[in-house]
Amino acid sequence: MIRIGDRATLQVRGRPLGGAIDGSLVVGEPVQFVCRDGQIIERGPPTTETGESMVGSSDAFLIPSLTDSHAHLMASASRRVRLDLGPALAPDLASLFDRLRRAVSGPGENWLVGAGFDEALLAEHRAPSLAELDAVVGPRAVRVRHATRHASLLSSTALARISAAGLTESIFPVEPGSALFFEREPSLTSLTGPPDGQELCSALADLSRDWLRNGIGRIEDLTASNDAGRVRWLGAQRREGRLAQSVAAWIGDADEFEPARTAAGEWIEIVGVKLLAHDEETVRSPRFLDAVARAHRRGLPVAIHAASPDVADAALDVLASATPVVAGNEGPPPRDRIEHAFLCPPALIDRLRRAAVRVVVQPAFLTARQEKYRHELEAVLWPWLQPLRSLLGAGVALAAGSDAPIGPGGVGPALRGGILRGGESGAPAIGGAEALGLAEALALWAHPFSAAAGLRAPALGEPADFTLLEVLPNEANGFRVEAAAVVVAGRRLL
Ligand SMILES: [Zn+2]
Numbered sequence: 001m002i003r004i005g006d007r008a009t010l011q012v013r014g015r016p017l018g019g020a021i022d023g024s025l026v027v028g029e030p031v032q033f034v035c036r037d038g039q040i041i042e043r044g045p046p047t048t049e050t051g052e053s054m055v056g057s058s059d060a061f062l063i064p065s066l067t068d069s070h071a072h073l074m075a076s077a078s079r080r081v082r083l084d085l086g087p088a089l090a091p092d093l094a095s096l097f098d099r100l101r102r103a104v105s106g107p108g109e110n111w112l113v114g115a116g117f118d119e120a121l122l123a124e125h126r127a128p129s130l131a132e133l134d135a136v137v138g139p140r141a142v143r144v145r146h147a148t149r150h151a152s153l154l155s156s157t158a159l160a161r162i163s164a165a166g167l168t169e170s171i172f173p174v175e176p177g178s179a180l181f182f183e184r185e186p187s188l189t190s191l192t193g194p195p196d197g198q199e200l201c202s203a204l205a206d207l208s209r210d211w212l213r214n215g216i217g218r219i220e221d222l223t224a225s226n227d228a229g230r231v232r233w234l235g236a237q238r239r240e241g242r243l244a245q246s247v248a249a250w251i252g253d254a255d256e257f258e259p260a261r262t263a264a265g266e267w268i269e270i271v272g273v274k275l276l277a278h279d280e281e282t283v284r285s286p287r288f289l290d291a292v293a294r295a296h297r298r299g300l301p302v303a304i305h306a307a308s309p310d311v312a313d314a315a316l317d318v319l320a321s322a323t324p325v326v327a328g329n330e331g332p333p334p335r336d337r338i339e340h341a342f343l344c345p346p347a348l349i350d351r352l353r354r355a356a357v358r359v360v361v362q363p364a365f366l367t368a369r370q371e372k373y374r375h376e377l378e379a380v381l382w383p384w385l386q387p388l389r390s391l392l393g394a395g396v397a398l399a400a401g402s403d404a405p406i407g408p409g410g411v412g413p414a415l416r417g418g419i420l421r422g423g424e425s426g427a428p429a430i431g432g433a434e435a436l437g438l439a440e441a442l443a444l445w446a447h448p449f450s451a452a453a454g455l456r457a458p459a460l461g462e463p464a465d466f467t468l469l470e471v472l473p474n475e476a477n478g479f480r481v482e483a484a485a486v487v488v489a490g491r492r493l494l
Contacts, residue, residue: 008036008037008490009034009035009036009053010034010035010036010053010055010464010487010490010492011032011033011034011035011049011053011054011055012032012033012035012055012056012062012464012466012468012487013030013031013032013033013046013054013055013056013057013058013060013062014030014031014056014057014058014060014061014062014466014468015027015028015029015030015031015058015059015060015061015062016028016031016062016063016456016457016458017061017062017063017439017442017455017457018439018454018455018456018457019437019439019440019443019454019455019456020437020439022437023436023437023438023439023440023454024437024438024439025437025438025439025442025455025472026439027061028457030045030046030058031043031044031045031046031062031457032044032045032046032047033458033464033466035464035487035490036490037490038463038464038489038490038491039461039462039463039464039490040458040459040460040461040462040463040464041460042460043459043460046058055466055468055485055487055492056466056468056484056485059470060468060469060470060484060485061468061469061470061472062457062458062466062467062468062469063215063442063446063455063457063466063467063469064446064447064457064458064465064466064467065215065216065217065218065446065465065466065467065486065487065488066214066215066216066217066218066411066442066445066446066467066481067216067217067218067219067220067399067445067446067448068211068216068218068219068220068400068401068402068404068409068411068445069220069360069399069400069401069448070220070222070339070360070362070399070400070401070402070403071219071220071221071222071401071402071403071404071409072149072221072222072223072403072404072405072406073204073207073219073221073223073234073243073247074200074204074223074230074233074234075149075223075404075405076204076207076404076405076409077200077201077203077204077207078115078195078200078203079115079116079404079405080203080206080207081195081196081199081200081203082113082114082115082145082195083099083100083103083112083113083114083115083144084114084115084116085099085100085114085115085116085117085144086115086116086117086118086121086147087116087118087121087122090116090117090122091121091122091123092122092123092124093122093123093124093126093128093132096117096122096128097128097132097136099114100112100114100133100136100137100142100144101136101137104136104137104138104140104142110141110193111141111142111143111158111191111192111193112137112140112141112142112143113142113143113144113145113192113195114142114143114144114145114153115144115145115147115405116145116147117144117145117146117147117153118146118147118148118372119180120371120372120375120376121147121371121372127153127174127178127179127180128153128178128179128180129177129178129179130154130155130156130173130177130178130179131177132179133153133154133155133179134155134156137155139157140155140157141155141157141158141161142154142155142157142158143155143158143188143192146180147406148406149405149406150182150183150276150278151174151180151181151182151183152171152180152181152183152188153179153180153181154171154179154181155179161191162188162191165191167187167188167191169184170183170184170187170188171183171184171188172184182278184278186223186224186225186252186276187225189225190225201237201242202242204237204242204243205237205242205243207409208237208242208243208244208245209244210409210410211245211409211410212244212245212483212486212493212494213482213483213494214410214411214412214481214482214483215411215445215467215469215481215483215486216245216410216411216445216486217245217246217465217467217486217487217488217493218245218246218247218248218488219245219246219247219248220247220248220249220250220271220401221234221247221248221249221250222250222274222303222339222360222401223249223250223252223274224250224252224274224275224276224305225252226249226250226251226252226256226260226274227251227252227253227256227259227260228256228259228260228262228263229263230249231249231251231260231263231264231268231270232263232264234247234249234264234267234268235263235264235265235267235268236267238267238268239265239267244493244494245488245493246269246488246489247267247268247269248268248269248270248271249264249268249269249270249271250270250271250272250273250274250303251270251272251273251274252273252274253273253291253294254273254291254294254295254297254298254300255294257270257298257300271300271301271334272295272300272301272302272303272334272337273291273294273295273300273301273302273303274302274303274305274339275288275291275292275302275303275304275305276305277304277305277306277311277314277315278305278311279311280310280311280313280314283304283306283311283314283315283317283318284314284317284318288318289318289322292318292319292322293322293323295325296322296323296324296325296326297323297326298326299325299326299327299328299333299334300325300334301325301333301334301335301336301337302319302336302337303336303337303338303339303360304318304319304336304337304338304339305339305340306338306339306340306341307340307341307342307343308342308343309341309343309344309345309348312338312341312344312348312352313348313351315338316338316351316352316355316357319336319355319357320355335356335357335358335397336357336358337357337358337359337360338352338357338358338359338360339360339401340360340361340362340403341359341361341386342362342365342385342386343377343381343384343385344384344385344386344387344391345384346384346390349387349390349391349394349396350394352391352394352396353394353395353396356397357397358396358397358398358399358449359391359396359397359398359399360398360399360400360401361386361388361391361398361399361400361401361444362386362400362401362402362403362407362414363386363388363400363414363415363417363418363436363441363444364402364403364407364408364413364414364416364417365386365403365407365417366385366386366417366418366420366421366422366430367413367416367417367420367421367422367424368407368408368413368417370422370427370430373385373422373430374422374427374430382430382431383431383433383434384431385430385431386431386434387431387434388418388434388435388436388440388444389433389434389435389436389440390434392436392440392451392452393452395452396452397449397450397452398444398449398451398452399444399445399448399449399451400414400418400444400445400448402414410481411445411481412473412478412479412480412481413479414441414444414445415438415441415442415473415479415481416478416479418435418436418440418441418444419435419436419437419438419441419475419479420435420475421434421435423435424475438472438473438474438479439454439455440454440455442455442473443455446467463489463490464487464489464490465487465488465489466485466486466487467483467485467486467487468483468484468485468486469481469482469483469484470482470484
């Protein structure tokens with residue numbers, strides 16, 4: 001069980017980390033914070049005091065607690081229990097077929113769901129044909145989710161069940177005869193059902209603990225299929241202590257807001273509407289405009305999935321012409337977001353800045369997907385691939401997310417990606433001029449959407465949010481982030 005600490009009073013001691021002008025790390029003199037009711041009420045030199053309410057030490061390094069601003073919690077947990085068909089265990093078609101053949105050999109009428117497949121990472125660089133897949137899995141309904149989660153391999157029996165459920169409009173093959181189908185809507189997941197409940201819950205508890213050890217105290221869940229049912233499940237995991245972090249969830253449709261808020265109770269905050277858009281046409285469709293308008297009318301911002309510049313441009317057009325978010329009673333109106341913006345040319349950076357739209361990037365992909373990028377993207381475009389330094393320099397409100405399970409979970413892979421940009425293996429860095437210093441890369445996690453101001457210690461009057469590290473992440477340890485303690489809003493989570 002995860003220990004949820006007392007919120008009343010807490011003292012936190014450590015050496016605050018800050019950023020130098022060149023983005024490198026500056027280690028400050030030891031300080032001690034006194035926190036009450038979730039706020040920092042005092043800051044001074046360390047005392048010799050010890051006891052239950054004391055967290056950290058004069059040797060520990062101190063940063064704000066970290067936020068993963070874009071993850072998929074249920075999918076990350078289910079990835080841990082699903083049949084793994086990622087490149088580590090299935091590097092070519094023969095091993096993919098072998099793992100599937102063994103998985104379907106037992107009795108069972110239920111769906112077999114696998115995950116992690118990506119044809120770009122297979123030796124053959126192609127997806128199996130429908131005939132090849134059927135020959136391996138026979139009459140079993142098989143769905144293997146693509147690593148991007150926007151496509152699946154489907155067997156003929158799976159296709160028949162999808163057709164019987166009236167969902168064929170939501171899928172189409174990438175090419176005639178292929179077993180790989182693009183998915184327009186996240187509707188197939190409701191058909192295949194979730195993995196076994198108990199197994200999924202304990203996988204989530206493991207995941208929460210792993211990410212806590214990475215210093216992550218807050219998570220934003222950007223799953224477009226989030227509805228009242230999913231939010232209820234997440235809330236139950238928080239209530240029962242399996243999910244330690246604070247969670248803000250984005251839901252798939254504004255009309256789901258009231259039921260989702262009721263289902264979430266006090267455990268999950270419902271903060272906006274996540275909209276998927278894989279092409280420009282989708283973004284400019286009346287249905288999409290209506291989805292944005294309904295969110296804004298309820299005071300909810302939208303987070304638009306836009307990986308390519310044409311989709312991001314279309315999204316900015318739509319946001320510019322949409323009625324603004326209806327402001328609530330307190331604070332400034334919430335701001336819309338673009339998720340990913342992987343390929344981001346200078347003109348798009350400028351538009352993002354002028355539109356004051358927030359952007360959430362996934363620096364870990366610069367390492368995890370580097371082979372794919374080097375293979376598929378001309379070198380002249382590399383400087384436009386997640387141009388983190390230019391985005392920060394332009395003053396775009398930037399934050400980072402893992403996009404787990406599509407990307408690797410945790411903070412370390414993102415630090416490595418943002419700092420080295422694939423340059424560690426002796427290969428040329430992907431757009432080396434866009435590389436961040438350690439303090440800048442950490443600031444994306446420590447100060448979501450205000451990272452441009454650099455890494456800074458928590459200040460008086462701010463929420464009592466701390467992560468304490470015993471070792472600094474560096475190239476030699478693979479930029480591993482290992483937290484000794486995590487405090488969120490005055491509660492000690494680790
Ligand atoms: Zn995502």
